[in-house]
Amino acid sequence: MKCIIVDDEPIARKGMKNLVDQIPELELLDSFNSAEAASMYMLNHPVELIFLDIQMPGITGIEFAKNISKDTLVIFTTAYSEYALDSYEVEAIDYLVKPIEADRFRKAVDKAIAYHSLLLSEEKKSVENVEDDYIFVKSDRKYFKVNLKDILFIEGLKDYVIIQLDGQRIITKLNLKTIHDMLPKSAFLRVNRSYIVNKNQIESFDNNDIFIKNFEIAIGNMYRDSFFEDFMSKKS
Structure with missing residues (x-):
């Protein structure tokens, strides 16, 4: 799956990249320090999965998630567990609390991969051939x-x-x-x-x-x- 990381903290982005690099099914396209930068990138680049921090300057992760395509899956990453309820309102795949353990990260990614496969199956039924x-x-x-x-x-x-x-x-x-x-x-x-x-x-x-x-x-x-x-x- 083609993914990006959105987090305003450089150390958090580096840690998330290390987790992503351990999973061969994931292809990290890029990392961004704001929702605005990620949004501009997504205008011309298809993204299937976002690892998205919630509390960021400017547009928050919750606000950003409300305005992206349902085809782009979201896994929230945050240091604040009290945001979990908000993540369900935007139909996030999962909610990871920092610091994120590798086993917990893998479970969240497996859920995203499974749901993405279901989406692809449904799409193939709608468009038979290109x-x-x-x-x-x-x-x-x-x-x-x-x-x-x-x-x-x-x-x-x-x-x-x-x-x-x-x-x-x-x-x-x-x-x-x-x-x-x-x-x-x-x-x-x-x-x-x-x-x-x-x-x-x-x-x-x-x-x-x-x-x-x-x-x-x-x-x-x-x-x-x-x-x-x-x-x-x-x-x-």
Whole structure:
């Protein structure tokens, strides 16, 4: 599993890295001293598991966890056991109190790996195949062949996505981040928390909105810089 560490204390990050390095199933992508830094990284890098401190300056771990994808699993790490109840409210996989023992850490990771496998199994039932120019999507007990070039945009709605074609919508049980990871980044770009757009279908845009046929899609503040950098680089 691809994971990151978020903790404002350098010693805590080093200790957590030592624990992660002992488990071959984990791939440590990076470590961050704040939720803000981790959030920016996650805009362009898929992360499956976060080891997340709770009490940090700025955005707390609890606040950060409330705003990330359900596909990204969270194991809280903290020196304060009184935060355990808050961790359940954001559906954390586990709650580890520092100093963290290796055996206890392994049990938490095993829970994350097992749950991640269940998520992958469910996703494979929704998207049967991804080829260079099409996908098969399960909807209403049937599989529909969807040509990627025909997708205008994809909208996330809780545990479902709506694939918008010209004159047709296909709804399937899938997470927005998951389908984004499956699609070619050369053509599809996430522009806010709820929308992925086909860059080839964009007819016009301004500083705040993208226009595709008769649809108007807002550019999220956290995605604005990456949108202009990515999209405009294609036009230069």
